[in-house]
Amino acid sequence: MHSRLINWFKFSSPATFYPLAGRLVPWFTWGAVLLLGVGLYLSFFVAPTDYKQGEGYRIIFIHVPAAWMSMFLYLVMAGWAAIGLVFNTRLSAMMTSSLAPTGAMFAFLALWTGAFWGKPMWGTWWVWDARLTSELILLFLYIGFIALKSSIDDPRRGDRAGAILILVGVINIPIIYYSVQWWNTLHQGSTIKMSGETSMDEVMLITMLIMTFGCWSYAFATALSRVRCIILERERGTTWVQELIEKEEGRGA
Amino acid sequence: MIKTLWTVVQRDLTLALRNRSDLISNLFFFIIVVSLFPLGIGPELETLRLIAPGVVWVAALLASMLALERIFASDFDDGSLEQLLLTPQPLPLLVVGKILAHWLVTGVPLVMISPILGIQYDLSSDVLWILVVTLLLGTPALSLIGAIGAALTLGLRGGGVLNALLVMPLTIPVLIFGAGAVEASASGLGGEGHLYMMAAILVVSLVFAPLAAAAALRISVE
Numbered sequence: 001m002h003s004r005l006i007n008w009f010k011f012s013s014p015a016t017f018y019p020l021a022g023r024l025v026p027w028f029t030w031g032a033v034l035l036l037g038v039g040l041y042l043s044f045f046v047a048p049t050d051y052k053q054g055e056g057y058r059i060i061f062i063h064v065p066a067a068w069m070s071m072f073l074y075l076v077m078a079g080w081a082a083i084g085l086v087f088n089t090r091l092s093a094m095m096t097s098s099l100a101p102t103g104a105m106f107a108f109l110a111l112w113t114g115a116f117w118g119k120p121m122w123g124t125w126w127v128w129d130a131r132l133t134s135e136l137i138l139l140f141l142y143i144g145f146i147a148l149k150s151s152i153d154d155p156r157r158g159d160r161a162g163a164i165l166i167l168v169g170v171i172n173i174p175i176i177y178y179s180v181q182w183w184n185t186l187h188q189g190s191t192i193k194m195s196g197e198t199s200m201d202e203v204m205l206i207t208m209l210i211m212t213f214g215c216w217s218y219a220f221a222t223a224l225s226r227v228r229c230i231i232l233e234r235e236r237g238t239t240w241v242q243e244l245i246e247k248e249e250g251r252g253a
Numbered sequence: 254m255i256k257t258l259w260t261v262v263q264r265d266l267t268l269a270l271r272n273r274s275d276l277i278s279n280l281f282f283f284i285i286v287v288s289l290f291p292l293g294i295g296p297e298l299e300t301l302r303l304i305a306p307g308v309v310w311v312a313a314l315l316a317s318m319l320a321l322e323r324i325f326a327s328d329f330d331d332g333s334l335e336q337l338l339l340t341p342q343p344l345p346l347l348v349v350g351k352i353l354a355h356w357l358v359t360g361v362p363l364v365m366i367s368p369i370l371g372i373q374y375d376l377s378s379d380v381l382w383i384l385v386v387t388l389l390l391g392t393p394a395l396s397l398i399g400a401i402g403a404a405l406t407l408g409l410r411g412g413g414v415l416n417a418l419l420v421m422p423l424t425i426p427v428l429i430f431g432a433g434a435v436e437a438s439a440s441g442l443g444g445e446g447h448l449y450m451m452a453a454i455l456v457v458s459l460v461f462a463p464l465a466a467a468a469a470l471r472i473s474v475e
Contacts (some may be wrong), residue, residue, distance in 0.1 A: 140422035
């Protein structure tokens with residue numbers, strides 16, 4: 001029992017997570033480059049033209065993955081925040097702050113590409129539709145979290161205050177996800193369904209999934225690179241970081 | 254339990270009533286913001302009737318954000334908040350007491366003055382009633398949700414602005430249903446559905462917000 005517990009928490013220490021993240025970053029980076037390259041090629045040249053929307057529909061290949069990632073990353077942040085509050089691990093809070101900018105970027109991207117799609121299709125850049133509004137709130141939540149973290153000087157307090165804010169905001173995620181079912185407004189319902197018939201061409205669906213995994217890889221590549229910087233910054237007083245720096249300097253000389 | 258709650262409410266009310274200028278400035282902030290809109294937009298009664306619910310609700314939201322900064326701040330400054338945290342009574346209960354007292358001195362005056370401001374916007378008496386009811390249901394929810402932000406930003410530089418930044422996204426549903434109820438009843442659709450949603454939001458925030466605010470206070474006063 002005891003040894004299993006130790007295994008569970010092995011990578012919750014920044015000292016062991018730092019090299020692991022370093023090994024994972026190239027994998028995610030190359031995964032993102034490959035998947036996004038293939039996905040973009042498919043979405044621009046292979047996927048058929050939509051019979052109603054013409055070529056303009058192709059923006060969904062970035063819009064939908066970005067919207068999914070903005071919600072998914074918030075849930076990942078909430079998971080880390082809960083773990084951080086319960087087990088009091090330092091790494092969890094570092095992960096939440098490294099995920100936040102990427103999540104905010106995806107939320108912004110979803111809104112921005114949505115506006116570009118909405119102008120030719122709906123004839124307007126923006127409507128106060130339930131899904132658009134709740135996605136905008138999600139962007140505000142990301143920005144609020146980043147602002148709160150950066151205005152608290154004591155890192156321990158910042159970690160835990162940020163975690164509470166994330167957990168309070170998590171109520172917004174189901175509202176975004178179900179908004180098209182609860183309020184029947186301008187934003188269309190989901191085309192891709194977990195159960196039952198998906199009303200979409202197979203090539204389009206595969207392209208969208210490839211793009212989603214590409215965005216996912218990109219998100220984790222950036223988040224892990226960022227968390228490595230945060231770890232070094234926050235743990236700079238510890239011996240393992242000093243040893244690491246000495247080793248790097250020895251290699252450089 | 255009730256006695257503890259009552260003690261906290263009584264204490265905070267006494268403190269607030271000894272320092273009345275804070276309360277009055279908060280109330281006048283609300284009145285002035287609402288009165289500025291007709292000056293900026295123009296005095297056409299048609300337009301004013303249309304924007305009235307939104308204007309009154311946004312002004313109420315801003316006024317309660319502004320007032321929230323003080324809910325824990327003075328206790329934090331003189332150290333009595335630390336004593337509150339050390340008491341054996343459950344902290345969420347004490348937080349409920351503080352929020353209740355805060356709502357009584359900042360929220361209730363807004364609710365009471367709102368019909369007069371509604372008359373400035375030429376609202377009919379039925380709509381005025383709905384406006385009062387929505388504010389009565391909505392302002393306690395605003396205080397509850399805002400208390401989480403106030404507890405998180407306690408003693409930080411730029412706390413007031415930061416608190417508004419954190420709390421306003423979370424209060425958007427209250428604003429939507431509050432203004433929506435007034436609008437629906439003004440256009441003859443009946444605002445009952447919106448009122449039920451507001452009551453639901455109030456109940457949910459009454460259950461969860463004190464817990465979150467109590468946890469946030471423990472972090473801030475460590």
